[in-house]
Amino acid sequence: MTRLHGIDLDAPGRQVGALHLTHSDNRHDNGVVPVPVAVLSGAPGPTALLVAGTHGDEYEGQVVLHRLLRETDPGQLTGRLIVLPALNLPAVRAAARVSPLDGGNLNRSYPGNGTGGPTDQLAHALVRELLPHADLVMDLHSGGSTGHYLPSVFVYDGPGPEAWQAKRRLTESMGLPWTMVVPARFEPGSFSTAADDAGVAMISTELGGGGEVNPAFVSDAIHGLRRVLAGAGILPADPDTPPAPPTRWIDLLPDGAVYTPVRGLFEPIARLGQEVEEGDLIARIHPVEELARPSVPVLAHRTGVVAVVRRPPLVDLGDALYRLAAHRPDADTPSSG
Structure with missing residues (x-):
């Protein structure tokens, strides 16, 4: 039909x-x-x-x-x-x-x-x-x-x-x-x-x-x-x-997601397109109800380019704050070909 x-x-x-x-x-x-x-x-x-x-x-x-x-x-x-x-x-x-x-x-x-x-x-x-x-x-x-x-x-x-x-x-x-x-x-x-x-x-x-x-x-x-x-x-x-x-070619990495470690308010520090190194401070999570608790730092787990940033700022466990990508060395040939 x-x-x-x-x-x-x-x-x-x-x-x-x-x-x-x-x-x-x-x-x-x-x-x-x-x-x-x-x-x-x-x-x-x-x-x-x-x-x-x-x-x-x-x-x-x-x-x-x-x-x-x-x-x-x-x-x-x-x-x-x-x-x-x-x-x-x-x-x-x-x-x-x-x-x-x-x-x-x-x-x-x-x-x-x-x-x-x-x-x-x-x-x-x-x-x-x-x-x-x-x-x-x-x-x-x-x-x-x-x-x-x-x-x-x-x-x-x-x-x-x-x-x-x-x-x-x-x-x-x-x-x-x-x-x-x-x-x-x-x-x-x-x-x-x-x-x-x-x-x-x-x-x-x-x-x-x-x-x-x-x-x-x-x-x-x-x-x-x-x-x-x-x-x-x-x-x-x-x-x-x-x-x-x-255009700048990048590979979206299978292990590039950065997940929030706690529930709270996401304060992004790294920006779209920014190059980050492993260990860089890229965000803070502020607990909403626990005002005596310090904010939780989020560090980059690897080197990469910030390709995606989370919206909205209120986050829960399992939410991805960022996706990181890597520069692609050669756009002429498919890596899976």
């Missing part, structure tokens, strides 16, 4: 439709959850699948895709854009990371299940109905309401040399200040893993976060997205788009 309604992917021009998700609860019965989809088609050419709102509290990417839709004339295109700015619509409406309908984290749900809950249905529809048409994919993320990330491309290593070179070309066209590389199949249920399995080049972003919209990051991402689409031959080069600046 097709879930894409109101759109003919082969028709030219601008179309707006929806992916229909079925769900039955106290609010939804004999109805659908319509996830908005726009398709812009020009002359024959490649297809870019562009999504944001995988997590509903990540806003910069949603703004970027809304801007792209409203500022792009389909007649300019040599190819096609399939755009979903509010991919996980229930989560977007709730300003939440996961869907309020079933608690599903969309970016852990691929390849999905066509007869499952709404999150599984959405993942299944993306993999079965839209991904097969794509020549490249971008999934625009931010840190969400619980973190600030370095403004970066977020890319899975590998899965082989040819695939890595395709991702590297997209990354360098995007031209964000940082590029975070994670191991191949970093999250088996992610959209990035699904794209790797389908043999489609895909990159993601982390555009700040904190449940806010950073104007500088939005501007950088819009310029980067236009360079990516121009490099793919879908959009003509825009003289107002600056050339891509160099």
Whole structure:
């Protein structure tokens, strides 16, 4: 059963439709959850699948895709854009990371299940109905309401040399200040893993976060997205788009999380992008109720670059205060290839 309604992917021009998700609860019965989809088609050419709102509290990417839709004339295109700015619509409406309908984290749900809950249905529809048409994919993320990330491309290593070179070309066209590389199949249920399995080049972003919209990051991402689409031959080069600046490549470390040692109020000392050495004081935790107790220092357990900082400051056991990354010595070759 097709879930894409109101759109003919082969028709030219601008179309707006929806992916229909079925769900039955106290609010939804004999109805659908319509996830908005726009398709812009020009002359024959490649297809870019562009999504944001995988997590509903990540806003910069949603703004970027809304801007792209409203500022792009389909007649300019040599190819096609399939755009979903509010991919996980229930989560977007709730300003939440996961869907309020079933608690599903969309970016852990691929390849999905066509007869499952709404999150599984959405993942299944993306993999079965839209991904097969794509020549490249971008999934625009931010840190969400619980973190600030370095403004970066977020890319899975590998899965082989040819695939890595395709991702590297997209990354360098995007031209964000940082590029975070994670191991191949970093999250088996992610959209990035699904794209790797389908043999489609895909990159993601982390555009700040904190449940806010950073104007500088939005501007950088819009310029980067236009360079990516121009490099793919879908959009003509825009003289107002600056050339891509160099990016700094880092590996997000498997042992890079710094967890709070106690409950309390997190006072960050290390800043995003800062280089820290093992043993450096990077934070203090202040016990909220025990005023006679001294604050607890948090020391870096290894050398690295601060790639992610926790938000909000009130923390409990198990919360990660920071994620540390290491400089990547060679971006030309996938470490897992």
